[in-house]
Amino acid sequence: PVGGMDMIGKAFAREVGDLIRYNAKVIEVEQNERGVTVAYEDARSSGAIHRAAADWCVCTIPLTILSQIPMNVGAPMRRAIEAVPYVSSVKVGLQFKRRFWEEDEAIYGGISYTDLPIRQISYPSTGYNRGGKGVLLGAYTWNGPNSYELTAMPPAERVKQAVRFGSQIHPQYEQEFETGISVAWHRVPFTLGCAGDWSEEARKEHYDDLCGIDGRIVLAGEHASYIPAWQEGAILSALDAISRLHKRVVAA
Secondary structure, eight states, rough: OOOHHHHHHOOOOHHHHHGGOOOOOEEEEEEEEOOEEEEEETTTTTTTTTEESSEEEOOOHHHHHHSOOBOOHHHHHHHHHHOOOBOEEEEEEEESOOOOHHHOOOOOSEEOOOTTOOOOEEEESSSSOOOOOOEEEEEESSHHHHHHHHSSSSSHHHHHHHHHHHHHTTTTHHHHHEEEEEEEGGGGGTTTTSSBBOOOHHIIIIIIIHOOOOEEEESGGGGSSSSSHHHHHHHHHHHHHHHHHHHHHHHO
């Protein structure tokens, strides 16, 4: 997507923005034979609890969070929700005074893979030769000791380490570096991890129970797909969930 992957989410907001209720922290999901009620707090005014009622619920809350929320589903779905750990991942974005990788080294897009703790450097694949400041992905870790170690650091320290290790590949780093930002998915309070980390054994035992319709509740998201960690998996999961739910409603 032109402008970044978040443009997909912004497109959804543009089309159905009047239906979205922001700053709603779900604290309970309760169903009965007639419908579903979701209790939530307004994140901007602590203590204020609201409720939304509907005939059916398509729940896309990450399993790391959903496992902590009271929800009266059957034992098979509950066990499935609690069975999936989440991948640890860290990204660090670095801004430089100039696009030295293009100007000095003729690097246009692509990735430098390394056995350093930063694991890889990814170069922007747009705006070639436009001059001025540049931003690259200075670290991208995926599970393992490097990811856990970076997750444990304060954000500013992660940026510092990305510059230090990246300088071993690009000596221009220290002179050209301006500022940076880092995200450790296990520190993001509404995901507590990057993506569902299914094992083959767990899929065999729990996947069908996770994706099944439990009463009036069905789950969707990358964690309920065979393409974890990708928006494609999340969207395909949602299409599958609402298709099955539609058939259930029509049949009823």
